[in-house]
Amino acid sequence: MLRLPPALTPVLTLACAALCLSVPAAAQPLTPAERAAIERAVTGTLRETRVPSAQVAVVRDGQLVFEGAWGKAAETIPQARPDLPYQIASNSKQFIAALLLLLENDGRLSLDEPVARWLPDISGADRITPRQLLSHTSGLPDYWPHDFAFAATAEPVTPDQIIARWGRQPLEFEPGTRWEYSNTGYVVAARIAEMAGGAPLWQQLDQRLFAPLGIKPLPLDDTNAAGFPQGYHRYATGPVRPARPAARGWLWAAGELSMTAADLARWNIARINRQVLPPEDWEQMETPVRLADGSRTTYGLGVARRSAGGRTRIEHGGESVGFLSQNAVWLDQRTAVTVLTNADYGGAENALTNRIAAIVLPKLPPVPARVADTGGRVDEIRHVLAALAAGQIDPARFTPNAQYYFIPGALADYRASLSTLGAPLSISSTRSPWLRGGFVGRAYSVRYKAQRFRLSTYAEPGENGRWEQFILYAD
Known part of the structure; x- marks a missing residue:
């Protein structure tokens, strides 16, 4: 039988323990058996995938009932902790979408007006709307479709440089006719938010979303430094190696944030309780958009809505160089699972989301196996x-x-x-x-x-x- 190395010893916050004891009677804190099952799931998954560390938070009945961290956060941080901010990358997109909805409520912009009002030089600016930017239906080509840092990312970049290089390329399809993930669209959307809101993006996010929730994210680029979790990479079955992060600016607005799993859980609680945003704005975010031919996608504004095993969850993933995350909310069950990892391989974030969901939610029926297609090069x-x-x-x-x-x-x-x-x-x-x-x-x-x-x-x-x-x- 394998013995877990000391680096996989779990760290749980005292605040979590106190919180779990003080939740209202209507809530259902995790039982000792459920906590032990989560610990086994995390330590086993890290061992199987060779992912260095994971940070987990669980919401049940709209309450934060669990937060913990396991493994090695960095070469200089041998033991992960729940208070360390991990890079959540594209999980940041839901915050950008929320900000534009608030600006629309203020009358400063419309999600259905042409982008040309703000950025007339964008390709198709007279036909693209902010709603299409947020729902990945704009037709703008994605500047970072890769799962690795490509050559250009070795040098710093500004949002306007990203827009100039990728936002003015020919559209890949007529706006509204197809769904295709595009980080470029979120950089354009955030620049519109800055112009409409009259303040830098970070200032608006902090004043309107972070401060009201009492969460304290950091800019992702600022956490590519000593004292923070370090990203790791692996080539095939080769050694696990520290990853070289991209230069500053590449994830602005497309993956802006680093935060703890507990902070992202507090955002999930706001979603469950319909706080910070009006209920109708949450509904807009969570409702998959329809294409021009009437077909429905699985993506709303900054989040996806997917059904499996008789349940529906609101979710998003995130990937930056050396980091993967997954955040899932089951609204009907008032439950959420957040998993942050410091590896861009292994799939631990998805495996743990599903394993922990199976622990904290009633047992799901089995999902039929996917029929494989043997075509394609x-x-x-x-x-x-x-x-x-x-x-x-x-x-x-x-x-x-x-x-x-x-x-x-x-x-x-x-x-x-x-x-x-x-x-x-x-x-x-x-x-x-x-x-x-x-x-x-x-x-x-x-x-x-x-x-x-x-x-x-x-x-x-x-x-x-x-x-x-x-x-x-x-x-």
Whole structure:
């Protein structure tokens, strides 16, 4: 039997224990058995995925009933703590959407007016609305579709530089006709918020959302420093390595915030209780938008709404360099689970969200297995995997950004990971292709005799489009 290293010893705040004892009788604090089950779920998942640390918060009956941290937060912080702010990245988008709704309530802007009122040089500005920016239906290309830091992110950037480079490219589709995730849209939306609100973005967020809730996030860029959780990366099954963060400015508005799981839980409580925003604004955020042909998406304004096992949850994920997070709210059950991790691999954030939900919610019925589709460039994937097993790639088949990802250390880790496994037994797609940032995204399951991987790819359109991303994750 494996013994957990000291770094996986849980840290729980005394405030949490006191809070759990003082909740009203109507609330249902976690039982000792539930707390023990959460601890087993977290420590087991960190061990399985080799993710260095996790921070967790649980809301039940609209009350914060649990917060804890496990593992190593950084090379200089061997024990994670619940009071350390983790990078929540795209979980920040719901705060941007909330701010624009408040500005609309003030009469300073309309979510359904043309963006041209504020930024006339944006492509399609006379046809795009702020609502479409917030719902990812604007057609603006995504400036960061990758799951790694591409070459340009090595240098600092400003919001206006992002807008000038990506916001003026040709639209990928007519506004309102398709859903395609776009970080660019949120940078444009936040600049509109600054102009309409007459103050910097952070000042408005703090005055209108953070201060009323008593939460104290930090700008994400400020937490890429000593004294804060450090992000980690892994190439295939290679060693876990500290990740090199992007330069300042790249996640502005698209992933602005670092905060504790408990702070994000307090935002979830506001959602559950319909506080800070009028109830109708919360409804707008949580209602999936319809496309021009009448079909409904699963995304509202800054959050997604998904149903599974007879329940509906409001959720979003977040990814920055070296960090993954997941935040889920079950409104009908007045329950929420927040999981923050300091690794951009492994899928611990999703696994833990589901495992903890199974502990704190009534048992869910089993979900039928997904039927895999075996189409989609499988033969070429086999060739790429064989080359990676030899520590090589064919540069002509990869874009400059993908070549930037495959540094010598990455190729060495891929070679060490794959060279002894032989040829894959099977490669099957796990979801239908999607479009993002001008690339075709695909996801696969790759099975060897002794190892399974998840493969995430983006490629230029067309049968022979070059690879923009080709990343294996140990499964």
